[in-house]
Every structure is written in C-alpha cells, then in structure tokens.
Amino acid sequence: MTAPMPHVVIVGGGFAGLWATRALASAPVRITLLDRGNHHLFQPLLYQVATAGLSAPDIAAPLRHILRGQKNVEVRMATVARIDAAGKRVELEDGSAIAFDFLLLASGATHAYFGNDHWAAHAPGLKTLDDALDLRRKLLLAFERAEAADDPAEREAWLSFAVVGGGPTGVELAGTLAEIARHTLKDEFRNIDPAQARVRLVEAGPRVLSSFPEDLSEKARRQLEKLGVEVATGTPVADITAEGYRLGETFVPAKTVVWAAGVAASPLGRTLGVELDRAGRVPVLPDLTVPGHPDLFVAGDLASLQQDGKPVPGVAPAAKQMGRHVAQSIRARLSGRTTTPFVYRDYGNLATIGRMAAVVDFGRLKLSGLLAWWFWLTAHVFFLIGFRNRLVVLLNWFWAYWSYQRAARIILGDDDRSDTK
Amino acid sequence: MTAPMPHVVIVGGGFAGLWATRALASAPVRITLLDRGNHHLFQPLLYQVATAGLSAPDIAAPLRHILRGQKNVEVRMATVARIDAAGKRVELEDGSAIAFDFLLLASGATHAYFGNDHWAAHAPGLKTLDDALDLRRKLLLAFERAEAADDPAEREAWLSFAVVGGGPTGVELAGTLAEIARHTLKDEFRNIDPAQARVRLVEAGPRVLSSFPEDLSEKARRQLEKLGVEVATGTPVADITAEGYRLGETFVPAKTVVWAAGVAASPLGRTLGVELDRAGRVPVLPDLTVPGHPDLFVAGDLASLQQDGKPVPGVAPAAKQMGRHVAQSIRARLSGRTTTPFVYRDYGNLATIGRMAAVVDFGRLKLSGLLAWWFWLTAHVFFLIGFRNRLVVLLNWFWAYWSYQRAARIILGDDDRSDTK
Numbered sequence: 001m002t003a004p005m006p007h008v009v010i011v012g013g014g015f016a017g018l019w020a021t022r023a024l025a026s027a028p029v030r031i032t033l034l035d036r037g038n039h040h041l042f043q044p045l046l047y048q049v050a051t052a053g054l055s056a057p058d059i060a061a062p063l064r065h066i067l068r069g070q071k072n073v074e075v076r077m078a079t080v081a082r083i084d085a086a087g088k089r090v091e092l093e094d095g096s097a098i099a100f101d102f103l104l105l106a107s108g109a110t111h112a113y114f115g116n117d118h119w120a121a122h123a124p125g126l127k128t129l130d131d132a133l134d135l136r137r138k139l140l141l142a143f144e145r146a147e148a149a150d151d152p153a154e155r156e157a158w159l160s161f162a163v164v165g166g167g168p169t170g171v172e173l174a175g176t177l178a179e180i181a182r183h184t185l186k187d188e189f190r191n192i193d194p195a196q197a198r199v200r201l202v203e204a205g206p207r208v209l210s211s212f213p214e215d216l217s218e219k220a221r222r223q224l225e226k227l228g229v230e231v232a233t234g235t236p237v238a239d240i241t242a243e244g245y246r247l248g249e250t251f252v253p254a255k256t257v258v259w260a261a262g263v264a265a266s267p268l269g270r271t272l273g274v275e276l277d278r279a280g281r282v283p284v285l286p287d288l289t290v291p292g293h294p295d296l297f298v299a300g301d302l303a304s305l306q307q308d309g310k311p312v313p314g315v316a317p318a319a320k321q322m323g324r325h326v327a328q329s330i331r332a333r334l335s336g337r338t339t340t341p342f343v344y345r346d347y348g349n350l351a352t353i354g355r356m357a358a359v360v361d362f363g364r365l366k367l368s369g370l371l372a373w374w375f376w377l378t379a380h381v382f383f384l385i386g387f388r389n390r391l392v393v394l395l396n397w398f399w400a401y402w403s404y405q406r407a408a409r410i411i412l413g414d415d416d417r418s419d420t421k
Numbered sequence: 422m423t424a425p426m427p428h429v430v431i432v433g434g435g436f437a438g439l440w441a442t443r444a445l446a447s448a449p450v451r452i453t454l455l456d457r458g459n460h461h462l463f464q465p466l467l468y469q470v471a472t473a474g475l476s477a478p479d480i481a482a483p484l485r486h487i488l489r490g491q492k493n494v495e496v497r498m499a500t501v502a503r504i505d506a507a508g509k510r511v512e513l514e515d516g517s518a519i520a521f522d523f524l525l526l527a528s529g530a531t532h533a534y535f536g537n538d539h540w541a542a543h544a545p546g547l548k549t550l551d552d553a554l555d556l557r558r559k560l561l562l563a564f565e566r567a568e569a570a571d572d573p574a575e576r577e578a579w580l581s582f583a584v585v586g587g588g589p590t591g592v593e594l595a596g597t598l599a600e601i602a603r604h605t606l607k608d609e610f611r612n613i614d615p616a617q618a619r620v621r622l623v624e625a626g627p628r629v630l631s632s633f634p635e636d637l638s639e640k641a642r643r644q645l646e647k648l649g650v651e652v653a654t655g656t657p658v659a660d661i662t663a664e665g666y667r668l669g670e671t672f673v674p675a676k677t678v679v680w681a682a683g684v685a686a687s688p689l690g691r692t693l694g695v696e697l698d699r700a701g702r703v704p705v706l707p708d709l710t711v712p713g714h715p716d717l718f719v720a721g722d723l724a725s726l727q728q729d730g731k732p733v734p735g736v737a738p739a740a741k742q743m744g745r746h747v748a749q750s751i752r753a754r755l756s757g758r759t760t761t762p763f764v765y766r767d768y769g770n771l772a773t774i775g776r777m778a779a780v781v782d783f784g785r786l787k788l789s790g791l792l793a794w795w796f797w798l799t800a801h802v803f804f805l806i807g808f809r810n811r812l813v814v815l816l817n818w819f820w821a822y823w824s825y826q827r828a829a830r831i832i833l834g835d836d837d838r839s840d841t842k
C-alpha cells in the first residue's frame with residue numbers, strides 16, 4: 001500500500017496561483033485549485049474591456065480549459081470563507097471544508113476606498129470582468145445622457161469624466177477615455193460634441209506613475225495632456241458624490257468618476273491569525289511561507305515581502321515568479337531538501353498611456369512614445385494566455401488603431417443593475 | 422421661409438427599423454430612431470452568445486456608429502412607454518414626448534410563456550444580449566454544480582438539460598448544447614463526464630422545425646439525434662419548476678430548462694388602440710399602415726399580415742423588406758404618389774442544427790447536413806453587420822470547428838444576479 005499523495009490546495013487562479021499549479025504538473029501531489037470565478041483573467045488588459053476595446057472573453061480563459069491536460073489538478077469554482085491555519089483546512093462559504101497538506105493563498109487584492117466605502121457607489125473600481133462591464137456601461141451611458149440632456153449644465157456634467165489615481169490603471173483609463181471622446185465617437189452625436197468632454201486625472205501625490213523614474217513620469221504627463229487629459233497632481237480627493245468630487249475646497253462637477261487610487265489585499269489574509277501590514281497584506285518569510293506555518297504559502301498581491309530594502313511590487317511578473325517559487329519549495333520539501341529564498345527578478349516596468357503612447361523603464365534603457373507603445377503591445381499580446389485570444393486581440397487592435405474604432409461598444413445590463421452599482 | 426422637414430420617428434433599431442432608417446437616407450425628412458439599447462443586434466446568432474461561441478460585441482454594433490454618416494438621423498437611447506396615435510406623439514418612460522409626422526413602430530417581439538409567467542424564473546428565454554449572457558452563465562454553472570455535487574441524483578439533475586420548443590432557436594440551442602457536453606468540455610472535469618449529460622428537446626407539435634417541409638424536419642430530427650439530443654415531440658410541457666419539467670404525468674428532472682417555445686409581440690402594440698391578433702401583433706393594411714392611421718406604420722415581428730393565404734413570417738429577411746417598404750411608402754406620400762402594397766419575397770428558409778449540420782429549403786432545392794451548414798454559415802457571416810465583426814466571427818468559428826473549443830466560456834455576473842433570474 002502506498003501513502004496517499006500530499007494534497008496541495010491553491011486559493012486563487014490568478015497569476016500566482018495558476019503559475020504555481022502549472023509548475024507542480026509533474027510533482028507527486030494532488031492539487032485542488034479554488035477560484036470564485038471560472039476563469040483566469042489577464043488583468044493588465046482589463047482597462048481595455050472597461051473602455052470597450054476588447055470583449056470580456058478576449059482576456060480570460062476558463063481555468064478548467066487551461067489545466068485540462070494536467071491530470072493532478074482538480075479545479076473547483078468555490079468561494080473561500082476562511083483559512084483554518086491550525087487545523088490545516090480551507091473553509092468554503094457553502095459550509096464545507098477542504099483539508100490540505102500544503103496551502104498556497106493567492107487570492108490577490110481588491111480596490112479600496114481607505115475608509116470611504118460610500119464612495120464606491122459613485123466611483124467604481126476595476127478588478128474583475130464584472131467591474132469592467134459595469135464601468136463600460138457607465139462610460140458609454142454618460143455620452144447617451146449628455147446627448148439627451150436639455151440643460152447645458154447637466155450636459156456638461158455628463159461630459160465631465162474623472163479618474164482618481166495616477167498609477168498605471170488610472171493613466172491607461174484616462175488616456176483611453178480621452179481617445180474615445182476625441183476620436184471614437186466622432187460624428188455619432190447630434191446634440192453634443194464628444195470631443196468637448198473633459199477628462200481629468202486626479203493624483204494625490206506629486207506625479208503620475210510614481211513607480212517610474214521622474215523623467216518618465218513627466219513624459220507620461222505630457223503624453224496624457226497631448227491626448228487631451230487634464231492632469232491634477234498634489235491634492236487628494238476629499239469627497240465623491242453622484243454629482244462630482246471635491247479637491248480641497250473646490251467642487252468639480254463630474255457625473256462619471258472612476259476609482260483607480262487604491263488596492264487592499266484580499267480579506268482572506270485576516271483569517272490567518274498573523275499580523276498583517278498596513279495594506280492588509282501578509283508579511284511572508286523569504287521562502288514565501290507564513291511565519292510559524294511552514295506548510296502555508298502566500299504569493300502574489302497578498303504577500304508582503306521586502307527585498308534589497310524595497311517591497312516586491314504587486315505586478316503580474318512578480319506574482320508569476322512567486323507562484324513558481326512556491327511550487328519549487330513544495331517540491332523541495334517533499335524530497336527532504338531545504339527551501340531557498342525567493343528572489344524577485346525585475347525585468348522592467350511598462351505602462352501604456354493611450355493611442356501609440358507608453359513609457360518603458362528597463363533601468364538603463366528608458367523609452368517613451370510610439371516605440372514604448374509597440375514594446376508594450378508586443379509584450380502584452382505575447383503574454384496573453386491562449387492562442388485564439390492573442391489572434392483576436394491583435395485583430396481588434398489593428399482595427400482599433402487603424403480606424404479609431406472600438407469593437408465592444410455595447411451597453412449590457414439593464415437600468416436596474418446600473419443604479420445599484 | 423421653407424416649411425420644416427417632416428419628422429419620421431422610428432421605434433426599434435432591429436432589422437425593420439434600421440433598414441427603414443437607411444432607406445430614408447436621402448429623403449427630405451428628419452428621422453429620430455429610438456431604441457432601448459444602444460445597439461443593433463444580429464439576432465440570428467444570439468444562440469451562439471448564449472452557448473459561449475461568440476462574445477456579445479461580436480454580433481452587435483452601436484446604432485450611432487452604423488448611422489454616423491447619415492446626417493438626417495438622430496439616434497436616441499430611450500424607452501417608449503406608449504404611442505399616442507391620435508395626438509401623433511410617442512410618449513417616453515421618462516415622461517417626455519416626441520411629436521411625429523410619420524411613425525414606424527418596429528419594436529419586435531419578446532418571449533412569452535402563454536399565461537405561465539412563473540415559468541420564466543426556471544426557464545429563461547433568449548431575445549436580448551442580456552438574456553444570452555444570463556443563459557450562458559446558467560449553462561456553464563450547471564456543469565460546475567454537477568462537478569461539485571456529492572449526491573448522484575443531484576449530479577444527474579445538474580447534467581440534465583431541456584430546451585422547450587422545436588423551432589429554429591430551440592434546435593440550434595439543443596444541438597449546440599449537445600456539442601458542448603460531448604466535445605468542448607472533454608477532459609476538463611474530474612468528478613463528472615460531461616458527455617453523460619442528457620440534452621432533451623421538447624416540442625408540443627408533431628415535429629421540429631414545423632415551418633420546413635416534412636422531410637427536412639425528419640432530417641433535422643435525425644441530425645439532432647446523431648449529435649446526442651433526445652427529441653420528444655407531440656406533448657406540451659405541463660409545468661416547469663426549479664427541479665425539472667412535467668410532460669403529461671411524467672416529471673423529468675432537469676436543473677436547466679431553456680425556453681424557446683413562444684414569442685409575443687411587443688406590448689407597445691396594445692397602446693395603439695386597435696384590435697390585435699391572437700399573438701398580440703398589429704394587423705396592418707397591405708401598405709403596412711395601421712387601419713385608420715395612414716401615417717402610422719408597423720413592420721417586423723410586430724406586424725401581422727397575410728399574403729397568399731399565409732402569414733408573412735417573423736424572420737429577419739421579412740423585417741428588412743418591410744422596413745425598406747415603409748421607407749418607400751413615406752417617400753411616395755411626401756411626393757404625392759400613392760403607396761404600393763408590400764410583397765414579401767421568400768428567398769428560402771435556413772436553420773442550423775449544430776456542428777456541420779443544418780437544413781436549407783429553397784422550395785425546389787432542399788439541402789441538409791454539411792452542405793446546408795456551409796450555406797448557412799456563409800449567409801450568416803455575409804449578413805452580419807460590420808466589417809470587423811465578420812472577420813472576428815469567422816475567426817472564432819474556424820477556431821471553434823477546428824478545435825471543438827468555444828471562445829467565450831466565461832461566467833460573468835455574481836451569484837446574486839443569477840438567483841434572481
């Protein structure tokens with residue numbers, strides 16, 4: 001009689017969870033991969049779904065399908081309620097529980113309003129495909145409402161857009177919104193000129209893309225302004241209502257405000273019973289285990305780790321590298337070897353700004369403008385999961401850039417839904 | 422001073438409304454096109470969105486975009502509450518009203534449960550993109566639930582699918598569902614074999630595709646059975662619950678029931694103050710006007726018209742032809758000519774069944790199987806609106822038929838939504 005295979009439970013089918021699962025393909029373990037949804041999401045292109053450039057299925061693939069050939073994995077669509085670290089069990093929302101020998105908690109992050117949760121109703125964020133479709137609906141409806149408005153002040157408010165947060169997502173959203181207003185919707189309205197829409201990007205800190213060197217931040221700002229975005233830095237948003245937002249003492253009317261300012265780690269971290277960092281992330285040891293729980297790993301956006309005096313950033317490449325490292329550590333443990341510390345390899349930093357504009361930072365090599373944009377495009381299409389998706393995404397982009405058109409400008413969902421979101 | 426241009430209001434951006442709008446491009450009128458949504462929908466491919474073969478934006482295009490070059494049209498996204506035929510006004514749900522000189526009412530049809538509206542919660546129908554996405558979610562979740570079920574009877578119930586109604590939509594849905602179960606999901610589950618799923622097609626009448634000649638109905642039935650569909654004809658469904666449906670005295674467990682059995686005309690017909698036919702459609706005169714209202718036209722699925730002793734069918738080609746004819750009549754009226762009666766030209770009847778199977782009836786020429794399917798594919802891609810859409814749809818189909826995969830297998834929407842639908 002042989003001993004049963006060790007059971008590895010992986011929570012979250014994002015970059016960290018999926019890359020760990022794949023790296024355990026030939027390991028003598030059985031794996032259960034749990035995710036709330038049925039798909040892996042290519043999050044770096046989520047803003048394209050929100051801005052009607054891509055369809056939801058273009059940037060997502062069913063986890064079952066990706067892993068169909070890996071016989072040691074069972075994929076389960078389930079919501080995890082809490083981790084029982086001492087009992088080595090994952091408790092599901094449906095009341096059942098799954099025992100594990102090793103756990104990888106990779107449930108990521110969600111957007112956060114820093115204690116102003118009531119802003120969520122007026123300034124939706126962007127983390128899931130459902131968020132993106134809700135945002136798409138909100139953006140497209142704003143132009144419809146402006147077209148139908150009789151009152152000039154109301155029309156202007158519907159044509160005022162604000163993106164809160166000058167990180168990569170905020171910059172992408174603001175740049176693309178300006179492109180939609182100035183080019184995509186040209187000639188389509190009779191009572192408004194969409195090009196008159198004002199798109200504002202509001203960043204509390206001194207500059208946009210603060211994770212980039214200062215000169216690239218400055219270039220990004222200039223590229224945004226060229227696209228028609230008004231960039232406001234240095235003042236945090238003090239309030240957000242259905243009618244606009246307040247910067248210091250100034251109220252700015254804007255019917256459409258998008259939140260791209262903050263992320264908070266998944267609440268599952270709180271159920272581990274260990275001390276978290278200020279952003280709710282789980283501080284991990286160099287081998288990505290939780291202190292005091294050598295069988296419990298955390299990777300991706302939920303993990304907090306310092307390296308060379310800097311935090312490992314919450315980006316896709318870091319999550320993939322962590323996921324693969326966790327797989328390696330589990331293999332090491334099973335064969336009696338010691339685990340090695342995780343080393344983050346920073347291959348560079350990319351952010352797109354809009355039509356043919358991006359910034360790229362490879363340390364010594366810094367690019368901006370068209371060349372950076374081509375680089376960004378190639379990298380993103382290359383990394384997008386699934387053969388079909390790459391082709392369709394490429395095709396959509398060629399079409400979008402050639403014609404200024406966006407393929408997915410379809411308003412989905414009925415009014416009742418939009419009113420509650 | 423010149424007289425103001427006559428105002429044509431068109432309600433509904435489907436085939437009838439859009440084709441009428443386009444045919445009035447050079448007419449001396451101003452046109453307002455009203456639609457609840459922002460897009461024209463290529464309804465013949467809606468079942469492909471429901472069965473995860475295509476994305477919602479693949480088969481829809483924004484009305485504004487289609488009509489951006491036609492300067493005499495204003496597109497408005499608005500919900501019509503009622504028609505004030507005597508006052509020549511369209512009243513909107515927001516309380517405002519639009520006066521017209523000519524009206525085309527082309528608000529189409531919705532699905533109907535023949536007095537059993539409580540079945541809607543258990544057996545959703547398929548008329549809009551939102552319907553299709555809800556249905557997709559329901560179909561994909563059924564396999565997830567089956568995989569998670571511990572109880573064999575429950576598992577079997579989740580793997581039991583029924584489509585009620587043996588018309589073109591029901592046949593398409595049942596055939597595609599069988600294909601998904603037998604081929605698409607192969608190897609993806611660990612606790613169930615999706616190929617064991619039972620797909621039943623229930624038709625109250627004596628045969629499927631009753632609008633086709635009997636021999637083609639019989640061929641369609643055999644093609645369905647070859648794909649794995651169990652076809653039950655001759656008995657109407659007596660009840661539908663969350664657990665299944667009743668045929669006569671027999672209760673058949675099936676957690677997933679889809680309604681493709683009946684359509685009813687848009688309720689706006691009722692506000693005209695004229696007598697409607699049994700299906701709620703508006704009987705029109707040969708020139709497609711409403712009796713007693715020479716400036717009020719009805720076209721598409723909402724119009725009831727007999728020709729050569731047979732009703733003009735509720736299909737896309739008839740709607741397009743009617744739309745164009747209404748435009749012609751309005752032009753005639755404006756230049757003082759008399760209107761001509763509408764003549765429906767029946768170019769044939771197509772229905773697809775599933776993977777490489779279809780039936781085609783051109784009167785003398787009847788086709789079935791692979792050849793009919795190629796014919797169907799060509800016709801549908803050709804008629805699909807928008808250059809990009811055609812390319813993307815073709816690409817998705819090549820991929821789907823080469824690999825048995827379906828590109829849009831992404832579950833959207835959270836649990837709360839699905840529970841209320």
